[in-house]
Amino acid sequence: MAFKVLITDPISDTGIKILEERGLEVVYQPNYPEVDLSNGVLESIDGWIIRSGTQIEDFHFETAKNLKVVGRAGVGVDNIDIKNATRTGCLVMNVPDGNSISAAEHTVAMMSALSRNIHKGHMTLLGGAWERSGLIGNELQNKTLGVIGLGRIGREVIKRAQSYDMKILGFDPYVNESLFEGSEVELATIEDLYAKSDYITLHVPLVDSTKYMISMKTLKKMKSTARIINVARGGIINENDLAEALNSNIIAGAAIDVFESEPLSKDSALLSSKNILLTPHLGASTYEAKEGVSLKICQQVSDYLLDDKLLNPINLPFASFEDIKTLTPFLNLSEVMGLIQSQIIEEPIKSISIQCFGEVEEGKILSIGVLKGLLGSITDNRINYINAHSVANERGIAVSYSHSSESIAYTNSVKSIVQLQNKEITIEGSVFSDNIFRITNILGFDIDFIPSGHILCIYNKDVPGVVGSVGGVLGRNKINIAEFILSRSSNNNTACSIVKIDDFVDKNVIGHIESIPEVTKVFLLKI
Template sequence: MKVLVCDPISQTGIEHLQQQNGLETIVLDRCHSEEELLPIMKDVSAMAVRSETKVTKTILEAAPEMRIVGRAGVGVDNIDIEAATQNGVIVMNTPGGNTTATCELTFSMMMALARNIPQAHGSMVAGEWNRKAFKGVELYGKTLGVLGMGRIGGEVARRAVAFGMRVMAYDPYITPSRAKALQVELASLEDIYAAADFITVHMPMTDETRGMLNKDTFATMKPSVRLLNCARGGIINEADLCEALKDGKIAGAALDVYESEPLAKDSPLRDCPNLILTPHLGASTVEAQDNVGLEVAQGISDYLLHGSLMNSINMPSLDAQTSAKVQPYLRLGEKMGVLLAKLGQVGTERLAITYGGLATELPGDPIARSIIKGFLGAAEGE
């Protein structure tokens, strides 16, 4: 079975694939366009990609042997999930590999904001010595609002507690027992906006979260608040953020992700005061790159050679005939999951799924996954 490594992944991951009996690993020397990939897709069983290669419907349909697409990283915007599902192709990612890296970048940003480190550095490079201009604040005793308590949000909270911060958290899916273990206070968005000295975003981009931090929410915050987003671009309205920074309605902000990437050279963000910008460095550490490269390689080999699957974000592989029968149930299941999440209580720990009628004649696992996917959709992605 052929595995096509389309984007650069760690040598550790490549070596893992090359060592597996039964797999032929082909490593492309650069990112290929759709037109360049089409002629070589006929007998490919798996693809390993990062964010550069676009896995389109056309590519998937040109690969009748394709069984799995592995994303070395978290975001899968470059993969046509619907087309993959329709063709019985698994899409998996590596959500745990960059947790520490993104968490540490978030905390680095917080400390840089608190102590005006970028501004002080720029002043020194310019030949100045101006200690009074860069008086900062301490993290100790301050209140941190964490929006989203998944893997990364939870790790940020742990570190904040170690620094002596009070941590308030918003996440409709976190259980009280997990909140207690992390030593955080569960709170509403409104309460966090009113009380927090720092607010950090660790939520997925959805219709509900797009632009959720904007001029209206800024107006409810302290003028001394500092905002951070190392999660998904667009959750903070960039135009409103620039205006709030220029008007002094918030004290500072740090962004690693943007509404559109790469950030345009003439973006107003580049001229905003008290704003730290980095070019999406969340997973850019030696360790994180090794982790996600090895994880995606292991995920692909485990599935192709042993049938075991971790971190699938759509469904198990199905033959074409079964896939056609189960598709309506997958769509219905996801909608039912979304509805259940909106009607259910905060802190749900268990879902019970009962099958009846014709559904009992179909594989239950993909239907269950669709229900769970819909239910957790607003909370997953970190």
């Protein structure tokens, strides 16, 4: 059956063609929020492609049980409930560089138009007036531009502003300062940027720390001649505070392309503000940007669905699948280890600890494998690399990982410790030549076996006759033994047997084995 992809914002025909040529079924309904999503379409989709017009909320993820990926044709993802996407195991990806040039050019265009009153001149001419003296503007040359957010778009704006001979102040708490060594960009504190800038442009995402970062409090820190430009995200500026600041001459002007609620309400205070230039979210609205992000997101979504290829993930614990290719054998091992532990635990899980030894150091990634194997069979959730840690957190399971240089029997190995209410379940494994992985210790018993198929894990007193008794039960029930591996403990006269069998055994057979006096516990493992 072909993967089905829903598209609820306009994208280019070329992008749609990519999906269709790769055999994906496309449901194109580019008029969100008027799209009717009550007809069962969400329940059947594997992918969902959007731009800024679609809001994907928690109930969408709850309904779209098969949804594997949301592709944002553009940069901003604040219109996607990332937390619930992660919780339900849905990957979110974007196209971070697709709109950069368009957004940067629109920023500079807005700044230029605001400085020279171009919008006002146009409107007065339409009204029949020839008003020159009242529309005197300002040059940009030698003015100070404060750039908040020094990512792709911020840096593109800086390039263009430097051609105007503007002085650049930059602020970004997450930027590597070495990027700007030897440049004409002066990195400043946010307070200095507010105080010294003639123009301030915003290029940050909408997150908790940037919500209303421009408020009356910050506006009062700016020059009375300052102008502010926002082509980033709505909600970064408190719009009512901005309107009041403009009407009270606290700052000199504003050019705004994005709004907290879109379309902009007819009773928005911004519409009656002085010295303001408004555009209806045109930052990415160029033919080139639309074509570029459409092609890229359709390629990315189809690559992920068809080939597990990954580019620009938002909510994956590692940057790309390339990061884990060399770890694949150990990741497979860790998942099987978690699966085995899930079939042994009989109490609530308190915590999980992953210990890596030797050259294997990526405990965080391997912990995802253990969680995927462990939680996949004991919860109703779809567990994958995206939501494994999120589901563990929801269930109150603490997860830790570490690396040890301790000398052990197997050079490169992984140990998983599941702490239960009253005991712990430990398992160790290693990867050998040809990427074959083996379990090397289970519940403290040194052992060596390839985990596959149907396995009986039997704990018993270390006395003669147990192997024969177990074999007798299996023989009488016509269960063929493929391999019988025994490990003994010298400390407490106990033993552990791994019995690989050709067929599944039911509870009656398990009961017969457990009735052997020397047997203390039997677990049936299915790998």
